[in-house]
């Protein structure tokens with residue numbers, strides 16, 4: 001286990017905003033995870049589990065307690081006869097590289113989505129047509145001190161939402177795949193990743209900030225554009241002109257700039273369209289007034 005006091009969290013969020021945690025613990029095995037949780041519980045420290053931070057804004061006033069990241073054995077990816085077994089901290093990119101090399105098809109729609117297996121499961125990440133919950137066979141979670149295996153059918157996935165119990169720590173996931181030709185799988189992944197790259201703005205960002213209203217049927221980006229907010233900024237944070245549901249940040253932008261812009265967008269969209277936008281972005285830590 002690596003424990004870093006007063007840790008800088010800027011590299012743990014897609015926005016790159018400076019923020020600090022009282023403690024950052026990188027755990028490399030299930031035993032270390034249990035040990036870390038025991039240690040922080042004894043200290044009375046709250047715990048936040050971090051993925052790669054591509055859907056998380058850390059608070060302007062930092063994070064009280066500990067942030068834990070899952071490394072080592074949690075980053076492993078293995079193939080099985082009709083599935084891929086991935087540690088919770090494995091990146092979607094690594095999972096796709098293995099699927100392409102081995103000709104395991106079915107996960108290509110995740111191409112171009114940055115993050116970890118667990119972060120994607122919590123957010124039920126995906127496209128308008130497919131989400132990661134739809135290809136999950138089972139997940140392992142640490143719940144109340146015990147590792148449990150949960151079948152995908154027992155996890156109530158819905159549009160950009162999962163339904164793990166509060167406090168569940170996802171440790172592993174098994175994804176359903178079908179056999180395919182490595183070159184075809186690889187070409188499909190490259191094509192889909194390229195299509196996504198073209199749609200996304202450059203600069204520090206965490207993808208879509210708001211959920212598309214009406215369970216994904218109405219585009220939040222379109223509502224933001226119609227409200228005249230394309231290009232509007234708050235300090236170093238700006239509504240992307242290319243994709244209005246993205247906020248892009250200059251390096252070093254304070255988290256408070258992103259938060260103030262989020263509030264500004266919500267007020268303006270409500271006033272001009274009557275729609276109350278809900279966050280897709282996760283907030284962690286303190287200072288969100």
Ligand SMILES: Cc1cc2nc3c(=O)[nH]c(=O)nc-3n(C[C@H](O)[C@H](O)[C@H](O)COP(=O)(O)OP(=O)(O)OC[C@H]3O[C@@H](n4cnc5c(N)ncnc54)[C@H](O)[C@@H]3O)c2cc1C
Pocket residue numbers: 014048049050051052053054055056070088112113114115116117118119120121122123124125126127168169170171200205206207208282
């Ligand atoms: C350029 C860009 C494009 C994007 N495109 C898409 C897209 O097309 N579709 C889409 O759905 N999303 C998209 N996103 C958003 C983001 O990539 C996804 O939400 C991704 O799945 C987040 O994974 P993460 O590991 O970074 O999660 P994080 O932001 O680190 O975490 C997300 C949540 O999961 C929790 N969590 C993480 N690990 C665990 C664990 N082990 N146990 C319990 N809880 C955990 C965290 O506490 C947090 O609440 C995009 C983002 C960017 C920057």
